[in-house]
Amino acid sequence: MKLDVTDRKILKLLQQDGRLSNAEIAEQVALSPSPCLRRLRRLEQEGIIEGYQTQLNRQKIDLGMTVFVQIKMHDHHAASVKNFEQAIHGMDAVITASTVSGSADYLLEVVASDLEDYDRVVSKLQELKMVREIESNFALRRVKTAAPLPLKRLSD
Amino acid sequence: MKLDVTDRKILKLLQQDGRLSNAEIAEQVALSPSPCLRRLRRLEQEGIIEGYQTQLNRQKIDLGMTVFVQIKMHDHHAASVKNFEQAIHGMDAVITASTVSGSADYLLEVVASDLEDYDRVVSKLQELKMVREIESNFALRRVKTAAPLPLKRLSD
């Protein structure tokens, strides 16, 4: 599916503020509300927009600790992978997880209130038999957070 | 600021769908629209809600490659830190960045269309004189993406 300049403007605006009303978007992209809404719905239906999320202040909801966790596995058998990933899905402190190239197998982003809370997460990970090694890298300071994805140059 | 059960329900709902209308939220938390809207505005003003974002499908906007980049610095002098972080802010392919404990100084999340595109990012990083070492860990598969932050148990 092709995205024209107007679509990109809409996406750019919505990345900045996901709750902009259609009327506001329409005004900013110089369209009347109805075609603008049609574009928005199409972007949603095509799956270009995957969803809308609300960013919370982690300190204020007592999840001030962020840890990047590198996991090395004993093996990569299908069963180990499946069980591990199921466990990950069940741990709500793990907010993102990817398999990665390099010396580790998985990179997780984990949130916690404090060290004690984080320790409980690590304990759970340690209980998983397919996990060989766990390295915790604590986020000390967030320099850039959830920046918008760079949409290729749009002349606006 | 204290969050009661209703506030948490609102936050939970908005993490799942950041574009829910106030009317829908109100219905789901068993409030009439006006007190619900007041709560929402308060959560925004208190900074508990930092903002609303739209999640885009990275493949579909031709940013299918995600790389976690570990950066080691030559030194940690104030000037080096400042210049490095300024450079990071200026690179829109870098969507998150943190200082971390462990052997690396910074952990970045970088998006790119392909290896060639990614190479341009690495080149820019290499040009920075305070950067000593760059390790790229390519995300091979995303297992869990931007999961909602776990709000402490709410009896709903």
Added chain:
DNA sequence: GATTTATTGGCAGTATATGCCAATAAATCA
């Protein structure tokens, strides 16, 4: 240049947001 196709703008009806006020519920204090 004519025809098809895609996109737009306007309109009407419906739904939603917002500010205000009275009523209710909760908390505080005598």
Added chain:
DNA sequence: TGATTTATTGGCATATACTGCCAATAAATC
């Protein structure tokens, strides 16, 4: 406990926004 204060709620009226439909315009195709 009972009275008073405080916080929170629900309802109403108005303004704003969403949505589907149709005609008009613009773009693309032949």
